[in-house]
Amino acid sequence: MNELTEKIVFIENDKIVTNSKQVAESFGKQHKDVLENIDNLMAENSAVKMFKETSYESRGRKFRMYLMNRDRFSLLAMGFTGKHALEFKLKYIEAFNQLEQFYNSPDMIIKRAMELQAQKIIKLETENKELKPKALFADSVSTSKTSILVGDMAKIIKSNGIDMGANRFFTWLRDNGYLIKRKGSDWNMxxxxxxxxxxxxxxETIINKPDGHVQISKTPKITGKGQIYFINKFLGA
Structure with missing residues (x-):
């Protein structure tokens, strides 16, 4: 990750997000105008709930601010114009992609699992409770909200000694009834x-096409519960 990525997108409550204040700064807009744009978007479409209202503090006072994921940023930024608007739209999308790739890499998943497990052990020792033996990975992921790509799940399985790649895992999931096998728009869903x-x-990812129309791309991701399920399937845990 580069310095720009770390500045404009970040991780909060296990989600990769940016905020309205940072967006206003990047695009050279007044924060109140960006807040108004978001308010209007949510007023026009009650289904737009991925803008999470929060606040920040400045000079002893609290001010409104919104958090947003990559899709909601794309929805907001569609209306931004100006000399450098396209440049910053692309930088934000790239930053989201880089941080997501880093955060959901197998090494980071295992690292977070180990950190969470260490915190649990410290808490239990403080309370003088006996820690029941559990599989490290399964125990940690069971409380995680992070979902991962099918290819990353294949890497984790392979790192545990099972000969598995992304294509082979997709095939196994289709053959065993977890993903749709028939060819068509729902294939691999x-x-x-x-x-x-x-x-x-x-x-669902919003893709802005050069001709102006919007395309929605769908990608299957394995939940924390699913990660435990498939680890147990292949390792017999």
Whole structure:
């Protein structure tokens, strides 16, 4: 990650986000105008709930601010124009992509799992409670809200001694009824049974095309519960 990425996007409550104040600064706008844009977006469409209202403190006073993920940033920034608007739109999308790739890498997932487990051990020792043995990865992920790509799950399985790659894992998921096998727009999307078991979630990404129209890309991601499920499937935990 570079310095720009770390400045304009960040991780809060296990989510990769930016905020309205940072967006206003980057695009050379008044923060009150960006807040008004977001208010109008939510007023026009009650389904737009991914702008999370929060606040920041300055000179002893609290002021309104919104947090937003990559998709909601894209929705907001569609209306921004000006000499450098396109340049900053691309920089933000790149920053989101870089931080997501870094944060959801197998090494970082395992690192967060180990850190969470260490915190649990310290808490239990302080309370003089006996720590019951559990699988480190499964125990940590069970309380995590982080979902990962199918390819990253394949890397974790492979790091545990199972010969598995992304393509082979996709094939296994289709053959075993976890992903839709028939060719078409729903190919490689989770089956209804997989969704009922809470093994997957579907990430929707807004893509702004050069001709002005908006395309929504759908990507299956494995939930924390799904990660435990497939680890147990392959390792017999």
């Amino acid at each position: 989770p089956t209804q049974n997989s969704m009922n078991l809470d093994l997957f979630e579907i990430k």
